[in-house]
Amino acid sequence: MSNSKAFQLPLISLLLFTSVFTHNSSVFASNFVRNQTFTRPDPLRHFRLYKGGYDIRDKHYWASTAFTGIHGYAMAGIWMLFGLTFGSYLIVKTFNGGFHPFINHPSSYYLASFALIVIFTSIAIIFSSLILVANQSSLHRSKNLMDTILGGGTSMKQTIEAVMNGLIKIQTLLQPYDGEAYDLLNHITNQMRKETISIQNFVKEARNASNHAMKAVYIANLVFVTVNLVVLVGGCVVLFLHWHPGFIILIIVCWILTTVSWILTGFDFFFHIFAGDTCSAFEKFEQNQNPESNSIMSILSSCSNTSNSEKFMAQIGYTVHKYIAESNSEITTLAHKMVQPNEESDDSFVIERICDPFSTSPNYNYAPSDCPQDSIQIHDLPNILSTLTCEKHTPTDICKAQGRFFPESSYGKTMAYIQSIENLIATYPDLQSLAGCTPVKHAISDVALHQCEPFKTSVRFLWACIFTVSIDMMMLTSLLIVKACQDKGKYFSWCSIVPMRHPC
Template structure:
């Protein structure tokens, strides 16, 4: 069975998903230019839509319908198999009610008892072998999917943890600046509120999607597990009843296996749909790694909304840049008032403060642009303390020692320097949030280390289910033929050839 509509063969899935939330400095070489997001043209079974023409979009019901429809081969065979079983069963009932005479065609099977029994043994063995493969691959698929799910969900938790860290730092900054800068405090409060909304949205994402994914994974696993174990019991029981020649019980096993085989074909179609979905997901993750700004995953990933994130970074950059610029302006004024210059040995260390942000409107962060003589904002209080006139000192003493800064001014400068230093510490985290770096790193890890094995796992599960379904169809047909062959014959227990008197 080939993949319809040319869906890409290898796919890391699931993540990539649900994959590839990259390492910040990780480099993936996919081409010289950003890849465009893959679009599909698939049959859409929903009303008023013949085809789904679009990209990977788990919020679109037409995408889900078209993806699920790729397993139509299994669903159709399941329907045909079930209907043929109903038709065959009804015809046998009517034939039994009308006459108990044996059909002449039955005698054509005479002389093939050993051959038919060998066929039963062969396909019983094949069915058991395929069942073993399904059991193994079902467990492997569960482990791979759980690992991928945990990776994706953990990235969401990491994003939320980073946001909470930033919010806590902003609250400390607000407390420091509140006595001096009400406007700045209000702006930080607004920014904290935005981040709080993002954190709550991510929490809802993690809780909702984590539960849904886990329920889907475990439901699929349990359905496969129960189905194949029940089938294994029926196949072995059927062989035993065939050897015991208990015709009514053998017919019951045939009916049950007929129904179970129908379910297997449905599951085969469903597994093929999972294979398709996994390829689509990994392909979307690959594209997100290369082109995160133009990707359908943006609407569902637990990142800060880009419409707010750029504004948050700009606001922080503007606050820091403006505050440091004001402080540097005051330092210049002090030099001018006192008639001092930078070459004076007494104040040689008292240079301007490093301002790592460029002018507006972008306020780009560039910590390497400061000259070596610039004072890091975190060290400002150490420099100012040497020129501060504390309350316990007399005015004359301060003048004599050239301590020209009042303590109130020092306290204000200290609050500014501590708050600005805290802002600079959280700025990389803010930038990481706005660029969704944590998710990119995670997707990269999944694409490189999990997708390939996950894709192989789902392919093997689907192939094993397909093999089991084919073997069960063949075995059930052989059972039916064997049942006709034994009808009206007399067998000794465990004999495969009827008694001569039969």
């Protein structure tokens, strides 16, 4: 147990593992799955097809995905252009005195047009109310999804910190006895400290950015719906009052709101496509966690591969297992040298062995419950070793008589290695979690299995509602124009539907 080389092997193995991990662990700023490719027009490349994967850092992915809402943007442009053209035409014709749209229609005609306006207004009010519900639901589910993913990042940071604290304890213990191991540990803890800062900064930035984005979508839909409901209710009042100037203002406002609703339709469709891409990435990773064929984040390329992480953990288990086996052998050798049992006492001379918490080859799994009941637990070794240590000023005969067979010259160094192994084993569950990216995988599994479908449903419902309102507002605005043309120059009593020949 006094030989420092017995501990250097597991230590170096641990350092190699953590250095490989931390080299690639700036996870959350990295790409998502790339094996899933899209073929979408990319406005930033003169509308050539974007054939990349789901990459939230790639501006071409965002541009091509945002372009999927072109139907909404195009309709908004066409509707606005048509409104400007039609409005200009009416203004010119009115000022030239050449516009005479007035025809005496039967009462049933006025009743039919009034009924259609009421129906389309009711539909617009109902679906605008549904947009409020869908908007609130999509915001809530978006926040939950982002909190889960960023929570996985925070958990990853905490796990790295736990491993780092364990290494710092080992570093402190070995400093007086093993300068090379101390320097290696100092290097890796500094690297891990930078990694935790990097993850912390990214989580903070991503949380702020996602909150701003979610609030922007939510506020845009909320403002539109609120204004639309106010205008629709106000339009009902104007309709019953037959106030013609107010009716013209209502048409202009409805035209603008219809344009805005088509813009939001395109934007919400883009949000719907993005939600589908995101959930598809999570679901594919959940189904196949082999980074060679499906790597959701570059962080997982170093630790999501089950076989790789098992190799790392088996190597650590093997080296600790080997160290404890060598320690047991050395203890037994020292005891026999010091105590020198005679033939009569050979059968009764038994040395209790240190508990090896790792199974044998090939896996070397961590299984502390498999230790024999009479074995020495590692955390008990310091107390036991102090009772077995022979002080250098004590005669050898007295030490033999008292069963103190361990030399004091090796006590300090051996204690340092024992406590280092103890700290390594205590840190092993965090190492295991780090090796398998457990916090991130749990977050992805939660999103893929429990949150994705409700999230996609709420976003799809939001888009469907705004799309319905957009079509309905087009029809309603057209009917209002027809109604304005019918009513111009005619007299109505308050709340009447059919015009009168003379004013009330």
